[in-house]
Amino acid sequence: MALILSFDNLIDQNIPAEQSDEVKKYIYGWIPKQLKLSDDCSNVASSIDVELQAYKFNCEPEQLRSPRLVRVAVVQNAIPLSPSDPVDKQRSALHDRISSITALASKAGANIICFQETWHMPFAFCTRERLPWTEFAESAETGATTKLCQELAARHNMVVISPILERDEEHGDTIWNTAVVISQTGKIIGKTRKNHIPRVGDFNESTYYMEGNLGHPVFETAYGRIAVNICYGRHHPLNWLMYGVNGAEIVFNPNATVAGLSEHLWPVEARCAAIANSYYTCSVNRVGTETFPNEFTSGNGLPAHKDFGHFYGSSYITAPDGSRTPCLSRTRDGLLVAEIDLNLCRQVKDRWGFKMTQRLDYYAKVLDEACKPDSKPQIIKE
Amino acid sequence: MALILSFDNLIDQNIPAEQSDEVKKYIYGWIPKQLKLSDDCSNVASSIDVELQAYKFNCEPEQLRSPRLVRVAVVQNAIPLSPSDPVDKQRSALHDRISSITALASKAGANIICFQETWHMPFAFCTRERLPWTEFAESAETGATTKLCQELAARHNMVVISPILERDEEHGDTIWNTAVVISQTGKIIGKTRKNHIPRVGDFNESTYYMEGNLGHPVFETAYGRIAVNICYGRHHPLNWLMYGVNGAEIVFNPNATVAGLSEHLWPVEARCAAIANSYYTCSVNRVGTETFPNEFTSGNGLPAHKDFGHFYGSSYITAPDGSRTPCLSRTRDGLLVAEIDLNLCRQVKDRWGFKMTQRLDYYAKVLDEACKPDSKPQIIKE
Numbered sequence: 001m002a003l004i005l006s007f008d009n010l011i012d013q014n015i016p017a018e019q020s021d022e023v024k025k026y027i028y029g030w031i032p033k034q035l036k037l038s039d040d041c042s043n044v045a046s047s048i049d050v051e052l053q054a055y056k057f058n059c060e061p062e063q064l065r066s067p068r069l070v071r072v073a074v075v076q077n078a079i080p081l082s083p084s085d086p087v088d089k090q091r092s093a094l095h096d097r098i099s100s101i102t103a104l105a106s107k108a109g110a111n112i113i114c115f116q117e118t119w120h121m122p123f124a125f126c127t128r129e130r131l132p133w134t135e136f137a138e139s140a141e142t143g144a145t146t147k148l149c150q151e152l153a154a155r156h157n158m159v160v161i162s163p164i165l166e167r168d169e170e171h172g173d174t175i176w177n178t179a180v181v182i183s184q185t186g187k188i189i190g191k192t193r194k195n196h197i198p199r200v201g202d203f204n205e206s207t208y209y210m211e212g213n214l215g216h217p218v219f220e221t222a223y224g225r226i227a228v229n230i231c232y233g234r235h236h237p238l239n240w241l242m243y244g245v246n247g248a249e250i251v252f253n254p255n256a257t258v259a260g261l262s263e264h265l266w267p268v269e270a271r272c273a274a275i276a277n278s279y280y281t282c283s284v285n286r287v288g289t290e291t292f293p294n295e296f297t298s299g300n301g302l303p304a305h306k307d308f309g310h311f312y313g314s315s316y317i318t319a320p321d322g323s324r325t326p327c328l329s330r331t332r333d334g335l336l337v338a339e340i341d342l343n344l345c346r347q348v349k350d351r352w353g354f355k356m357t358q359r360l361d362y363y364a365k366v367l368d369e370a371c372k373p374d375s376k377p378q379i380i381k382e
Numbered sequence: 383m384a385l386i387l388s389f390d391n392l393i394d395q396n397i398p399a400e401q402s403d404e405v406k407k408y409i410y411g412w413i414p415k416q417l418k419l420s421d422d423c424s425n426v427a428s429s430i431d432v433e434l435q436a437y438k439f440n441c442e443p444e445q446l447r448s449p450r451l452v453r454v455a456v457v458q459n460a461i462p463l464s465p466s467d468p469v470d471k472q473r474s475a476l477h478d479r480i481s482s483i484t485a486l487a488s489k490a491g492a493n494i495i496c497f498q499e500t501w502h503m504p505f506a507f508c509t510r511e512r513l514p515w516t517e518f519a520e521s522a523e524t525g526a527t528t529k530l531c532q533e534l535a536a537r538h539n540m541v542v543i544s545p546i547l548e549r550d551e552e553h554g555d556t557i558w559n560t561a562v563v564i565s566q567t568g569k570i571i572g573k574t575r576k577n578h579i580p581r582v583g584d585f586n587e588s589t590y591y592m593e594g595n596l597g598h599p600v601f602e603t604a605y606g607r608i609a610v611n612i613c614y615g616r617h618h619p620l621n622w623l624m625y626g627v628n629g630a631e632i633v634f635n636p637n638a639t640v641a642g643l644s645e646h647l648w649p650v651e652a653r654c655a656a657i658a659n660s661y662y663t664c665s666v667n668r669v670g671t672e673t674f675p676n677e678f679t680s681g682n683g684l685p686a687h688k689d690f691g692h693f694y695g696s697s698y699i700t701a702p703d704g705s706r707t708p709c710l711s712r713t714r715d716g717l718l719v720a721e722i723d724l725n726l727c728r729q730v731k732d733r734w735g736f737k738m739t740q741r742l743d744y745y746a747k748v749l750d751e752a753c754k755p756d757s758k759p760q761i762i763k764e
Binding site: 247371380 | 393396401404563567572577578582599602603607617628646650651657704741742746748750752759760761762
């Protein structure tokens with residue numbers, strides 16, 4: 001069977017016209033409008049073979065606050081070279097590819113851009129091998145990838161979120177799964193680390209790095225308060241919650257996740273987080289299949305294999321009112337741009353009252369009780 | 383435009399056959415199989431004008447534990463009489479209707495049944511009026527509705543979850559939004575109360591009752607450990623979380639929610655909770671339009687009106703692996719039955735590891751810090 005290119009398109013193309021608006025409301029919520037970009041954008045996108053989609057979310061005008069319009073962009077891309085190629089060549093090819101797509105995002109007016117998880121390397125953690133994969137790890141402050149992102153940020157006047165494999169040389173050469181946040185002036189604002197690490201299927205990441213130790217930082221940028229929830233952290237509502245508690249208006253969620261395992265969860269979790277926490281979520285996933293030189297197994301009884309399966313792309317953006325964009329394709333490199341009004345976060349809090357009614361102090365108490373080693377669950381028997 | 387009867391059907395009927403399995407996987411996850419019921423069931427269902435759907439979720443066999451198969455049932459129904467009719471007649475009509483549908487559920491082999499929120503009355507909290515609506519409130523222990531449910535439970539050998547408007551006569555005549563849990567022998571196991579109360583649109587419930595004070599009890603029944611998250615509590619991930627922490631294998635979520643406000647959130651939140659907490663969720667919603675004798679307004683700038691809008695039904699059940707049934711219709715009374723294996727909860731925990739990686743003790747600490755009145759959010763500036 002042929003690979004399905006996009007579930008959203010399939011639904012869009014097959015539902016009868018007289019009902020499609022209603023169905024779209026059900027699937028997407030209040031349907032974001034297409035955002036008109038220049039012809040130049042389309043031309044560049046097609047010349048570099050990138051799918052370009054752009055939307056504008058709805059938000060009511062207020063009397064006392066002007067709209068706080070921000071254009072966010074997320075990038076999904078396949079690795080240009082094979083994991084069997086030399087490390088420096090692979091990294092350079094990725095640097096070049098991302099530089100081109102970032103230039104396109106700049107043309108599309110993006111203020112903030114987020115790349116996919118450990119975007120400067122193949123997602124090699126399935127292999128459980130050390131060299132050459134750990135050679136990709138870089139200093140978050142002085143590594144080649146951070147340097148490139150600083151240049152891109154300053155050149156395009158854009159906040160850059162760069163998820164990398166970090167090597168913390170000052171603290172025992174420790175490896176982390178990290179996102180570096182760089183301001184539109186090219187300065188590093190800070191970094192954040194992946195708080196929850198998977199041990200499922202080919203996701204053997206706990207072989208390489210531990211749960212993050214930097215908390216749930218929110219970065220105050222020129223374009224709003226942003227946070228980064230890396231990959232498997234999307235399965236954890238408490239993780240999403242703390243970014244909200246710390247004041248995030250946009251949470252980026254860079255991923256590397258494959259068909260057959262998580263795809264039916266994909267449209268659910270980040271969207272639910274946007275609803276529950278009254279912020280925007282921007283979901284990014286790798287695309288394509290990465291084939292490694294040596295066989296590996298995944299503790300699932302299946303034969304040894306050399307690839308991770310198909311990274312299904314499908315990047316999408318959700319607003320705090322639960323409306324969302326369609327997904328980028330499942331197969332192509334893509335750039336998704338959305339114009340959002342940060343004012344919507346507070347409007348939704350005021351409207352739905354989820355923050356006001358969340359009883360945070362109550363849950364802090366009961367969670368604290370529940371975590372004691374001798375705690376007993378509240379079970380009622382007949 | 384005609385009212386859409388079911389979004390799921392619409393998608394099902396319009397996607398080309400060669401792609402429909404793939405699309406269904408995306409929409410439903412691992413597609414639950416149809417559960418074959420006797421012809422007698424279909425005949426009774428059509429004779430009492432109830433839509434009947436039945437599914438069987440997938441679960442792997444284990445070597446040391448036998449399957450723990452349970453049939454769960456949820457009921458959605460319109461009010462048979464007008465809210466302008468006498469209180470006792472309205473309640474009797476609802477008692478009769480639910481007795482018939484419960485008999486059908488018994489024929490379908492249901493072990494546990496859950497009715498919709500405050501099922502013994504119209505959802506009159508939009509009005510902000512006191513009499514006659516508060517007359518519907520009953521003792522959870524000795525009220526007429528609980529008595530009926532005890533009879534139904536014993537007669538059909540079925541655990542009954544009966545969400546009612548409770549009058550706590552022993553504690554100041556206080557009104558609560560409560561669910562009574564009755565064992566298959568007809569004994570009351572206990573009760574639980576709605577933990578989060580809405581103040582949005584026509585949902586003027588905070589006029590009538592406060593946030594529940596019974597915690598997050600889990601009821602150990604002959605058919606598994608169950609909990610009840612009432613209505614607006616579905617928007618709160620911490621609420622869902624605590625039922626999981628207390629060991630729930632199935633969480634019922636009885637609702638009364640209307641088109642135009644929450645429908646695009648409906649397939650997202652309870653499903654996300656099932657995934658995040660490795661339990662089954664059973665989502666129930668009212669159906670139909672309820673028209674009240676007097677006009678009311680909702681603080682949304684719209685003209686005064688006499689109805690709450692359309693309760694869109696669409697009840698559905700999700701497994702801990704994220705797979706879900708299609709929804710019941712948006713317009714008809716319905717009974718949804720699913721055969722589930724409780725063993726799947728632990729299998730999913732072992733497979734995905736969300737419990738193991740959730741870092742509950744860490745979040746207990748940071749939430750506790752975050753709740754202090756002088757706490758500062760973790761914000762990093764350039």
